[in-house]
Amino acid sequence: MDSVAFQDAVMTGLATDGGLLLPERLPDVRDRLSAWRDLSYSELAFEVIRLFATDIPDADLRTLVDKSYDSFRHPEVSPSVAVGDLYILELFHGPTLAFKDVALQLLGNLFAYILEQRGGCLNILGATSGDTGSAAIHGVRGKKNINIFVMHPAGRTSPIQEQQMTSVLDENVFNLAVEGTFDDCQSIMKTTFADLPFKQMHSLGAVNSVNWARVLAQMVYYFYATFDVQKRSGAAAVRFSVPTGNFGDILAGYLAQQMGLPIEQLVLATNENDILTRFFHTGVYGKAAVVPSISPSMDIQVASNFERYLFYQMDQDGDRVRAAMKQFSQEGRLEISVDESGVVDPLFIAGRGATAETLEVIKRYEEQFDYLLDPHTAVGVWVAEQHPASVPTICLATAHPAKFTQTMEQAIDRSVHHPILDALDGVPTRCDSIANDRDLVQQYLVEHI
Numbered sequence: 001m002d003s004v005a006f007q008d009a010v011m012t013g014l015a016t017d018g019g020l021l022l023p024e025r026l027p028d029v030r031d032r033l034s035a036w037r038d039l040s041y042s043e044l045a046f047e048v049i050r051l052f053a054t055d056i057p058d059a060d061l062r063t064l065v066d067k068s069y070d071s072f073r074h075p076e077v078s079p080s081v082a083v084g085d086l087y088i089l090e091l092f093h094g095p096t097l098a099f100k101d102v103a104l105q106l107l108g109n110l111f112a113y114i115l116e117q118r119g120g121c122l123n124i125l126g127a128t129s130g131d132t133g134s135a136a137i138h139g140v141r142g143k144k145n146i147n148i149f150v151m152h153p154a155g156r157t158s159p160i161q162e163q164q165m166t167s168v169l170d171e172n173v174f175n176l177a178v179e180g181t182f183d184d185c186q187s188i189m190k191t192t193f194a195d196l197p198f199k200q201m202h203s204l205g206a207v208n209s210v211n212w213a214r215v216l217a218q219m220v221y222y223f224y225a226t227f228d229v230q231k232r233s234g235a236a237a238v239r240f241s242v243p244t245g246n247f248g249d250i251l252a253g254y255l256a257q258q259m260g261l262p263i264e265q266l267v268l269a270t271n272e273n274d275i276l277t278r279f280f281h282t283g284v285y286g287k288a289a290v291v292p293s294i295s296p297s298m299d300i301q302v303a304s305n306f307e308r309y310l311f312y313q314m315d316q317d318g319d320r321v322r323a324a325m326k327q328f329s330q331e332g333r334l335e336i337s338v339d340e341s342g343v344v345d346p347l348f349i350a351g352r353g354a355t356a357e358t359l360e361v362i363k364r365y366e367e368q369f370d371y372l373l374d375p376h377t378a379v380g381v382w383v384a385e386q387h388p389a390s391v392p393t394i395c396l397a398t399a400h401p402a403k404f405t406q407t408m409e410q411a412i413d414r415s416v417h418h419p420i421l422d423a424l425d426g427v428p429t430r431c432d433s434i435a436n437d438r439d440l441v442q443q444y445l446v447e448h449i
């Protein structure tokens with residue numbers, strides 16, 4: 001694979017060989033950490049992103065970053081709140097109340113900026129297990145020369161998640177309810193992107209975390225939260241607990257660690273769909289059937305960013321990664337060697353929290369601390385609790401609990417509200433149903449572009 005400039009990486013999504021893009025080299029930022037400690041979120045985002053976005057002039061990048069984080073309802077963008085023995089990193093203060101906004105507000109503005117410079121148009125094809133879709137739609141709704149097509153698994157997102165997407169009636173927004181699972185949607189997306197003539201003819205772009213800019217934007221809050229918690233606790237290092245589906249969010253933490261941020265441990269938390277937990281326990285990455293859970297944004301058995309991690313795990317040997325991914329696509333399984341003690345990677349602790357654990361944690365945090373965890377965040381808290389550490393633990397809160405009303409009611413016997421979501425009640429929606437079939441989806445695209 002040849003090298004690709006940052007703007008091209010943003011526009012192209014997947015590499016031309018079907019693989020995922022990564023920076024050629026990760027900068028070592030240890031000598032900058034002290035200068036970055038007291039920056040605001042936007043200032044820090046600018047400093048981190050400019051290390052990679054080398055083909056965007058500083059003044060333009062600053063404007064893009066400021067504009068992206070102005071849409072957040074909290075002045076700190078992503079505050080860390082002390083709750084019991086943990087810090088909860090609230091990533092849900094963006095327009096659609098999930099952590100996806102942090103990257104997708106920026107990505108939407110990057111798309112618009114690059115199209116302004118270069119001309120042309122972009123047709124975004126995305127797949128969502130619930131939160132990416134609405135965040136991506138809100139990132140580009142009404143933007144000139146951009147259409148967005150979002151596939152979600154019919155009936156498998158929460159009703160509110162569906163409403164957040166389908167209630168956006170801008171002409172450039174198309175919602176597709178696919179008769180299948182999220183993995184089916186993601187597979188239609190990936191094979192459509194792999195069809196290069198189709199992709200080029202229709203100027204397709206990606207908003208899923210296969211897009212490098214998303215992972216990059218997510219690195220910022222690991223830096224921001226580490227500095228904040230270091231200042232408040234006096235600790236030299238921290239650890240993060242991350243509820244995981246596609247390995248996108250936690251990959252950002254991994255890369256920040258590789259760049260020199262003092263992260264002592266990454267707690268990888270899955271629900272019943274635990275392919276990643278099994279991998280970190282055994283070295284075997286083996287596909288299983290997707291089980292619907294109460295943390296639906298993590299109901300994933302093929303984690304699209306996992307191959308980016310494999311690249312580092314396999315000593316940055318692209319050929320080995322390609323061979324492993326090929327084996328996985330043929331056999332649904334790949335295996336890496338583990339050391340004598342059976343440890344795949346000492347940086348990661350993995351665990352799973354299923355329905356009972358998730359509900360128990362939500363109830364306990366409400367009773368003890370009067371703090372509401374959403375079901376995804378609760379999985380991360382549960383797994384962190386199972387593995388106590390000597391450094392402060394920062395649990396990523398990936399969504400606002402009001403997005404998952406039914407589960408919250410089940411856990412704490414009352415409903416949870418947010419004015420943004422209450423305002424969706426009864427508004428008109430627009431969505432088309434479609435079979436789980438790549439050709440039909442491609443035909444739909446061609447007809448609506």
Ligand SMILES: *Cc1c(COP(=O)(O)O)cnc(C)c1O
Pocket residue numbers: 098099100130131132209243244245246247248249250297298376377398399
């Ligand atoms: C997307 C999502 C996750 C999983 O993030 P990945 O990057 O796919 O690992 C977890 N929680 C919520 C609320 C999400 O929307």
